[in-house]
Amino acid sequence: MRVGFQGELGAFSQQAILQLLGAKARPVPHVRFDQVFAALNKGSVDAAAIPIENTLHGSIYDNYDLLLKYDFAITAETNVRVVHNLIAPPGMSFAQVRTVYSHPVAINQCLDFFARHKRIERESFYDTAGSVKMIMEQRPAGGAAIASELAAKIYKARILKRGIEDDRQNYTRFFLLESAESKPRRAAGKTPWKTSLVFSTRNVPGALFRALSALALRDLNLVKIESRPLRGKPWEYLFYLDLLGRHDDEAVKNALAHLGEVADFLRVLGSYRAAG
Amino acid sequence: MRVGFQGELGAFSQQAILQLLGAKARPVPHVRFDQVFAALNKGSVDAAAIPIENTLHGSIYDNYDLLLKYDFAITAETNVRVVHNLIAPPGMSFAQVRTVYSHPVAINQCLDFFARHKRIERESFYDTAGSVKMIMEQRPAGGAAIASELAAKIYKARILKRGIEDDRQNYTRFFLLESAESKPRRAAGKTPWKTSLVFSTRNVPGALFRALSALALRDLNLVKIESRPLRGKPWEYLFYLDLLGRHDDEAVKNALAHLGEVADFLRVLGSYRAAG
Numbered sequence: 001m002r003v004g005f006q007g008e009l010g011a012f013s014q015q016a017i018l019q020l021l022g023a024k025a026r027p028v029p030h031v032r033f034d035q036v037f038a039a040l041n042k043g044s045v046d047a048a049a050i051p052i053e054n055t056l057h058g059s060i061y062d063n064y065d066l067l068l069k070y071d072f073a074i075t076a077e078t079n080v081r082v083v084h085n086l087i088a089p090p091g092m093s094f095a096q097v098r099t100v101y102s103h104p105v106a107i108n109q110c111l112d113f114f115a116r117h118k119r120i121e122r123e124s125f126y127d128t129a130g131s132v133k134m135i136m137e138q139r140p141a142g143g144a145a146i147a148s149e150l151a152a153k154i155y156k157a158r159i160l161k162r163g164i165e166d167d168r169q170n171y172t173r174f175f176l177l178e179s180a181e182s183k184p185r186r187a188a189g190k191t192p193w194k195t196s197l198v199f200s201t202r203n204v205p206g207a208l209f210r211a212l213s214a215l216a217l218r219d220l221n222l223v224k225i226e227s228r229p230l231r232g233k234p235w236e237y238l239f240y241l242d243l244l245g246r247h248d249d250e251a252v253k254n255a256l257a258h259l260g261e262v263a264d265f266l267r268v269l270g271s272y273r274a275a276g
Numbered sequence: 277m278r279v280g281f282q283g284e285l286g287a288f289s290q291q292a293i294l295q296l297l298g299a300k301a302r303p304v305p306h307v308r309f310d311q312v313f314a315a316l317n318k319g320s321v322d323a324a325a326i327p328i329e330n331t332l333h334g335s336i337y338d339n340y341d342l343l344l345k346y347d348f349a350i351t352a353e354t355n356v357r358v359v360h361n362l363i364a365p366p367g368m369s370f371a372q373v374r375t376v377y378s379h380p381v382a383i384n385q386c387l388d389f390f391a392r393h394k395r396i397e398r399e400s401f402y403d404t405a406g407s408v409k410m411i412m413e414q415r416p417a418g419g420a421a422i423a424s425e426l427a428a429k430i431y432k433a434r435i436l437k438r439g440i441e442d443d444r445q446n447y448t449r450f451f452l453l454e455s456a457e458s459k460p461r462r463a464a465g466k467t468p469w470k471t472s473l474v475f476s477t478r479n480v481p482g483a484l485f486r487a488l489s490a491l492a493l494r495d496l497n498l499v500k501i502e503s504r505p506l507r508g509k510p511w512e513y514l515f516y517l518d519l520l521g522r523h524d525d526e527a528v529k530n531a532l533a534h535l536g537e538v539a540d541f542l543r544v545l546g547s548y549r550a551a552g
Binding site (some may be wrong): 019032053054055056057058059061062098103104105107108111122124125127160169196206208209210212213215217219220222223224225226229231237 | 277329330331333334335336337338379380381383384398400401402403416426445481482484485486488489491492495496497498499501502503505507544
């Protein structure tokens, strides 16, 4: 099974693929998210793993837009803890590290580490896993990287310090996407079902309240809601919403029919087992 | 008036300060967002301009967390269009550009430009405005940068190509923060009032629906809502909400009192004029 993702081999998205599908799935790297979606659309990959939100940085609207542009089903979700490791070529000691290369976002998530080790310089790089690849291929003097454990393994580098990130509560949520008619993947445990949907309303006072009544009247549980202004349509909004339940549960079916009446637009993105 | 922001001089946050307060305000750069908040807290700056959401990347949870940690008032908001320009030292022509330095996020927002000009290499840098400062100070051969018009002006560099970003619908929303007892700033035009608040509910079915009834029953208009899981408290949520109105309008006062009854926690972050 070929699974598209954005980034270099060793990216956190590849960790997501491991968690979602195990080691047999073949990760297929792409430079841009739109290329991952296009690859799934033309069938050059069988599925795609894409990040949708992060506990520090919020929802990734770019990818929500791509979900709306294409018509795939979300068949599973997983949460990847973002652990940053200091990684160097084998044989280099921590005392020899002079310059650390990584994506500026990763560097900025390890500021306590750099404050404790002022001798170490920071150099921006376009990608975390790519920085490991680079230090292994080019071996810049005293050069180390910050990236995932998986990146160290793939490029046969060594972890000098594990978990140097400032904040341990840094998780990224990924969706597994497959063709529209695909069935949800079985999760190992018996976690509850979730359904993700997108709808829009005109911004008359109480429009969202009326929309949510479709769920509240059926005792359905919301687990995410987010509004987003519609481009070029002042005061109109898209809402991203996750609820507990399957789209073909009786109560959910009725709620979706009701929501369809009060919303200008409604699309169900998929039902899947909640991440454990 | 000293106004703290994150980034180098010439950052988009400095553009926000210009839009919010005019050219008389003195921008005071900081490396990290928490340092901006700490500076405002101890009075080494009089106000702070912080980005809170972006039309492509969503809400910046880090800064919402800092809003909750401290007790400041939002006194104004503004939207800055993220325009990326190709910037070089004076005298360098476009044909001479060999390498473009910038933050990887900015580089990734100009991929069409790089696809059209394959001879040009990309180099990651920690900051957009910082990359202009660097090419002016160090003058790497054929080195240009991607940053704001303001950055070009500040470092006396020249814009070779304007607006090379892929997506013109890239806006960042900024808040102006001042001490808790500050009054809202007057906006030039007569835009509507907005009030931002944060509240939490236990996740019993319909909890959000009940909370929103406090607004809907008073015909108040929601302009943003976003849920966020509470750390370490499964199935409990924070909600960020913006509504149209001032916190001391009769209907808003009543709605807030009502919301206070049904929410576990409620805080009003400020009332301010909507960005024009």
